[in-house]
Amino acid sequence: MNKPTDQTLEALGAIVGPRGLVTGLDLLTPWETDWRGRYTGKALAMVLPATTAEVSAVVRLCAQRGVPIVPQGGNSGMSGGATPDASGREVILSTRRMNAIEPIDPASRQVTCEAGVVLQTLHEAAEAHGLRFPLTLGGKGSATVGGLISTNAGGTQVLRHGVMRAQVLGLEAVLPDGRIFSALTPLRKDNRGFDLKQMFIGSEGTLGIVTAATLRLVPAIAERVVVWAGTASIHAARALLLNCEQALGDALEGFEVVPQGCLESVLAYLPDARPPLARPHAWNALIEVVADAGSAASLRGRVEAAMARAFDQGLVEDAVLSASEAQAEAFWTLRESISAAERARGPAMQHDISVPVERMPDFLVTVSREIEAAWPGTRAVGYGHLGDGNIHFHVGAPAGSDRAGWEAGDGKAISRQVHDAVTRCGGSISAEHGIGQLKIDELERLGDPVALHLMRAVKRALDPAELFNPGKLVTLAPETSAP
Ligand SMILES: Cc1cc2nc3c(=O)[nH]c(=O)nc-3n(C[C@H](O)[C@H](O)[C@H](O)COP(=O)(O)OP(=O)(O)OC[C@H]3O[C@@H](n4cnc5c(N)ncnc54)[C@H](O)[C@@H]3O)c2cc1C
Incomplete structure (x- = not known):
């Protein structure tokens, strides 16, 4: 007689076929650890359905047998949301085989695709039709449409185009009982009651498995200029x-900041990379300015004028405008390599925070100083999306620290101090990476009790047995009383 787990694996194999079931240790291991290497779990198996119908059948089977499911796209998430626990009971449901893109109709400026489509592939598909999917981020070679939706990802073009939520016109998701919520509508207006698709955007696989989406596209860029500017503070x-917003208006697509310490980490990490400016500056701004066909001719002149004004006002110490696409890409490579370069430096507590944009400079100066004074030997750096008030604030461990011990002790206390400061400023402890397992305790500690109660009510209604991504974002731990 087979063990119940063997019977479950057999039944899963019967749904998805031999290519859709992975149980071998060697093949499973890379998917049991998160991108940052902070969490490692042990899965019963990885199941890779090829269609929505297969996802639905897998979910029904798991629901009958009480098997928890961890949805996974590209496993590039930053909060441990796609990593199974250590029980060996959970099944990873990977969308990697669901990577079809429907034919794009350039006139309607939208695309319908499956959840496992990788962001870079989506960019290329849109470009082939003279269009653009207006969201990008450093993990674009791995991150999938399903993961981007489930984390409501941000990235480097939010300033102009908004976060992932703003790109989703419709979606399809499999519910925890196996039913299919089908709302792949391209409609731009639809007021038939609650906008239920929103529930799945940013819910980190706790309410449904996103299987497909209809996404908006925008016209391709005719011209872009990328500026690397050094500033004193x-x-x-x-x-x-502020100057760029005034001078460049809608043409301003991205505004990222990189402190000198982060640039040095990247230059050490990428041996062939070169610093864009002749000498170091305390802070660097990476500015992306774009134009469509109608205004391409005047773009460079407008950017040069904006930079000249910034020089006159003493805001910029030095700056270089990209002279070619290759140079523009080289600037972006420096920015997009920061996460990997910082990871290579050793243990650090990462905080993905937002505060009102106008408060961010004071926040960074004050909190960095307080943390480094209170925890000798630590190194606090903030980099990223200043344009939308979202900074990745990393605190590196003192040299020679034991990773696990430091993270569980001083590191945890540091995170609480950072999150308390964010909360005092009216900010968010998760601007774009989600809660996952990384911040579930902190959300419980600092979250609005009414909001937490509502989230549990939704979770209870859809997934009372907590089989979808248990231990991530929201759990049904008993509430003493409704707030
Ligand atoms: C170098 C680098 C730079 C990055 N920069 C940014 C950035 O600028 N902005 C930003 O927001 N993020 C950034 N990220 C984080 C990451 O790329 C995003 O969170 C992305 O959305 C994750 O997509 P994924 O497919 O890898 O999801 P995964 O990591 O596989 O999963 C993430 C979460 O979504 C759930 N999930 C995945 N697929 C589905 C699905 N189909 N249905 C339901 N739930 C699902 C998982 O269970 C998990 O909770 C970066 C990552 C890297 C490695």
Whole structure:
């Protein structure tokens, strides 16, 4: 007589076929650890359905047998949301085989695709039709449409185009009982009651498995100029942002900040990379300015004028405008390599925070100083999306620290201090990476009790047995009383 787990694996195999079931240790291991290497679990198996019908059948089977499911796309998430626990009971449901893109109709400027489509592939498909999917991020070679939707990802173009939620016109998802919620509508207006698709955007696989989406596209860029500007302080960088917003309006697509310490990490990490400016500056701003066909001719002149004004006002110490696409890409490679370069430096507590944009410079200066004074030997750096008030604030461990011990002790206390400061500023402890397992305790500690109660009510209604991504974002731990 087979063990119940063997029977479950057999039944899963019967649904998805031999290519759709992975149980071998060697093949499973890379998918049991998160991108940052902070969490490692042990899965019963990885199941890779090829269609929505297969996802539905897998979910029904798991629901009958009480098997928890961890949805996984590209496993590039930053909060441990796609990593199974250590029980060996959970099944990873990977969308990697669901990677079809329907034919794009350029006139309607939208695309319908399956959840496992990788962001880079989506960019290329849109470009082939003279269009653009207006969201990008450093993990674009791995991140999938389903993962981007489930984390409501941000990235480097939010300033102009908004987060993932703003790109989703319709979606399809499999519910925890196996039913299919089908709302792949391209409609731009639809007021038939609650906008239920929103529930799945940013819910980190706790309410449904996203299987497909209809996404908006925008016209391709005719011209872009990328500026690398050195500034003396984060306050000057913020003033430069205001100047650029005024001078460049809608053409301003991205405004990222990189402190000198992060640039040095990247230059050490990428041996062939070169610093864009002749000498170091305390802060660097990476500014992306774009134009469509109608205004391409005047773009460079407008950017040069904006930078000249910023020089005159003492906001910029030095700056270089990309002279070619290759140079523009080289600037972006420096920015997009920061996560990997910082990871290579050793243990660090990462905080993905937002505060009102105008408060960010003071926040960074004050909190960095307080943390480094209170925890000798630590190194606090903030980099990223200043344009939309979202900074990745990393605190590196003192040299020679034991990773696990430091993270569980001083590291945890540091995170609480950072999150308390964010909360005092009216900010968010998760601007774009989601809660996952990384911040579930902190959300419980600092979240609005009414909001937490509502989230549990939704979870209870859809997934009372907590089989969808248990231990991530929201759990049904008993509430003593309704707030
Ligand atoms: C170098 C680098 C730079 C990055 N930069 C940014 C950035 O600028 N902005 C940003 O927001 N993020 C960034 N990220 C994080 C990451 O790329 C995003 O969170 C992305 O959305 C994750 O997509 P994924 O397919 O890898 O999802 P995964 O990591 O596989 O999963 C993430 C979460 O979504 C759930 N999930 C995945 N697929 C589905 C599905 N089909 N249905 C339901 N739930 C699902 C998982 O259970 C998990 O909770 C970066 C990552 C890297 C490695």
